[in-house]
Amino acid sequence: MPKFWENLRRHLQKEKLMSVSNFLLMGITFLLLGIFIDVVVISQTALRYLEDQAQITIFFKDDFGEDKILPLKANIGNDARVASVTYVSKEEALRIFKEINKDEPVLLESISASILPASLEVKAKNIGNLDKLTNEYKSQEGVEEVRFYKDVVSRFASTSRAVYIVGFILVVSFFLISYSVIISALRTSINARGKELEIMKLVGASDSYVRDPFMYEGVFFSMVSAAAASGVIILLGVGIDRWGIFSKGLAIGFIPGFFINPIIFNTILAFILLLSGFLLGYFGSKTAIKKYLKY
């Protein structure tokens, strides 16, 4: 191992500019990789939060009393397509209205519970059912109006899907970029020592003797770059946590209902980047040296 450090020191000294540019290029690639994963997760989380809001609000006519609304609430609640249903009475509506408009006393003076409609707030298990449910509720007796946030939700859903697809493509692209950066960086290094490698093989060096220093070098370059990017990603996690917009944490797309603290998520992401750094360094250098091991 000390020989490895000695070789590395010599290489860094000899190829200062190239080493710095390789570190920067790989570091930025890993950082962008981490940021895009974060962007994908944040957009998925935002969608979850949006889906979690009341999606359909059924407003009732004034003459449709609580005695009729509550049995209807029970009926809706029993529907397998519905996740939850909440009754908002006229008084509750007034309280909410007052809360929202507490800074406008003039407006509040003219409002009483009697002019606000009672309502039911319905959350569907699947936002794909919103249209169907809305139509069903519209035809119910005593219903004044049915509102649902179809446009907002579906628009955000398609944006989020686009972010997911673009993010995925970018993540794969960045992996490929990192891979080729490692290969080309090592190929340059190997080419510079081509004669030495040829002589080593002629005098009986084993594959591992020729290959290992380059493998160490590739893994070292890649992991140091990944470590630097990981540090920034952890700080980004702290930033998202302090931002405080996601009270429950970040949603992990493939585990429904699972939320995780942004710092923990980004720390895990940092470890994934480190692992990626190791794997990319390992396989990249293995590929780079392969053709030089032909006897």
Add this chain to the structure above:
Amino acid sequence: MHQIEFLKVSKEYIPGIKVLDGVSFNVNSGEFVFIVGPSGAGKSTIVCLLIGEERPTDGEIKFNGESVSDIPHEEVPDLRRKIGVVFQDYKLLDSKTVYDNVAVALEVVGTNKEEIKNIIPNILSLVGLTNQKDYFPSQLSGGEKQRVAIARALAHEPDVLVADEATGMIDPDSSDGVVEILEKINSLGTTVIMATHDERIVDSLKKRVIRIEEGKITSDQEGGKYRV
């Protein structure tokens, strides 16, 4: 048992064009053999096949009774520790001293520094380079460079030393010095195979001469001359 056996060996780099065509010969332990012939006759191909750098298209090559025609990749380094090789262009590392150039051969097999310190002075003394051990290749003459290459090839105490046009880039006086060292090494029991087209050297030594032309052996004479 012969030390080296070439049994109807053919080699094609491009399909249909035979560089070697059914070549057969044996070399016994301790022999000094010249392989002669014009450029492109196939001399260097024989060297490459012997050290496992190339595989024969047809036929079989045996070393110490074992086939090396299809030697597994991982066994090639071991073969190269038994067959030392010297090339026309020396293949020295310009950034390393004479001592370090020879040490490379020992370092790659994991010999520790203390052992290397004990081994190298003996080898450098054998090739007459004791005083030049701290010189860089750029400070040496062609003959001296070739002697460094020989010293490196001897580091593993190989059974066979193969010299491929070893005197091709050096003046006649230096060539004589190199051949003298090869004879000395041969007298110590190492088999020496020298591929060359240096008529003067071949004729002066009166050793076994295998002549190869257009990929075929045209003569194989004990105490032979360059021209048949």
